[in-house]
Amino acid sequence: xxxxxxxxxILALAAxxxxxxxxxxxxxxxxxxxxxxxxxxxxVNGKMVADTVYQQIPDFSFTDQDSQQVTAKTFEGKIYVTDxxxxxxxxxxxxxxxxxxxxxxxxKDNPQVVLLSHTIDPKHDTVAVxxxxxxxxxxxSDKWHFVTGEKDSIYSIAQKYMVTAMExxxxxxxxxxxxxxxxxxxxxxxxxxxxxxxxDQVDKLLKDIPVLLNEQHQKK
Amino acid sequence: xxxxxxxxxxxxxCFTNKQNEGERLYAQHCANCHMDDGSGLRNLIPPLAKADxxxxxxxxxxxxxxxxxxxxxxxxxxxYNHVMPGAEHLNKGQITNILNYIQxxxxxxxxxFTIQEVEKQLDKCRHLLE
Numbered sequence: 092x093x094x095x096x097x098x099x100x101i102l103a104l105a106a107x108x109x110x111x112x113x114x115x116x117x118x119x120x121x122x123x124x125x126x127x128x129x130x131x132x133x134x135v136n137g138k139m140v141a142d143t144v145y146q147q148i149p150d151f152s153f154t155d156q157d158s159q160q161v162t163a164k165t166f167e168g169k170i171y172v173t174d175x176x177x178x179x180x181x182x183x184x185x186x187x188x189x190x191x192x193x194x195x196x197x198x199k200d201n202p203q204v205v206l207l208s209h210t211i212d213p214k215h216d217t218v219a220v221x222x223x224x225x226x227x228x229x230x231x232s233d234k235w236h237f238v239t240g241e242k243d244s245i246y247s248i249a250q251k252y253m254v255t256a257m258e259x260x261x262x263x264x265x266x267x268x269x270x271x272x273x274x275x276x277x278x279x280x281x282x283x284x285x286x287x288x289x290x291d292q293v294d295k296l297l298k299d300i301p302v303l304l305n306e307q308h309q310k311k
Numbered sequence: 312x313x314x315x316x317x318x319x320x321x322x323x324x325c326f327t328n329k330q331n332e333g334e335r336l337y338a339q340h341c342a343n344c345h346m347d348d349g350s351g352l353r354n355l356i357p358p359l360a361k362a363d364x365x366x367x368x369x370x371x372x373x374x375x376x377x378x379x380x381x382x383x384x385x386x387x388x389x390x391y392n393h394v395m396p397g398a399e400h401l402n403k404g405q406i407t408n409i410l411n412y413i414q415x416x417x418x419x420x421x422x423x424f425t426i427q428e429v430e431k432q433l434d435k436c437r438h439l440l441e
Binding site: 179181182183184185186188189192224226227228229263 | 342346354
């Protein structure tokens, strides 16, 4: 079973997340915005002003276990945690799901927090398969969307979330993917990346969610 | 004196390594799905902790590990229906160690396996390897 690639990738992600975490000011208790950023010059009232533009998750459209369309609009005004998996994954996925269940249990009564799991094996993981999977996890569909869709759209949005996902016959189960959980704010900016197979990283996620909720709250 | 202590440490390590082979193999090949504490995953992956299946299907366990398991099975009154892949590269010694690890951990205190018993079980499903 070759999960080295996965491990390495997670390590790289964790390291970059750690770097970002260090550069932030701890005492202010805000989360950094991760990903690419561009500085653009804009004309405001006749003056050129430099502005930082943060990478944003683009619009998307997938189908969840209830055959409902899930788009960026579904998450409007909410924050969400997302990951990539497949139902027949012989390696890290069940651990990721058991860790995601911790997030689910903690926020199941808070409509501000939603979970989104993308299958990277849409050929096998049809709506019906995802439905059975979600039912066996005993989770509700408006809280935790398991989505499928066009393979290319799924793989390309994975990159936007800074997650590796691709087919690879050499890998156990036929896919390479990372076990990352991505925390996304209501402006679709990435605010945290966690290794979803590691309980202590998920502890950190569970601590970061209230920080982000608080920030959204204050902005209102 | 120092050398003696070093030899002793190495020896104890050797011994524990051997003893822990079952635990190590479990972590490597099974814990992803059945979890570190053998609890499984809700109604998707059955538990090994206090699983009646380990006793009622004792004679099938070696083959399940080697060749996997699919279709409906009932563990502690809950019906599961998912796919467990086989671990065809594991040899009978390794399978014995894994089985003894699960039979005596996670709150289980089931009878241990001998390598002869495992070998006999594997004979029944050897044709699946061809």
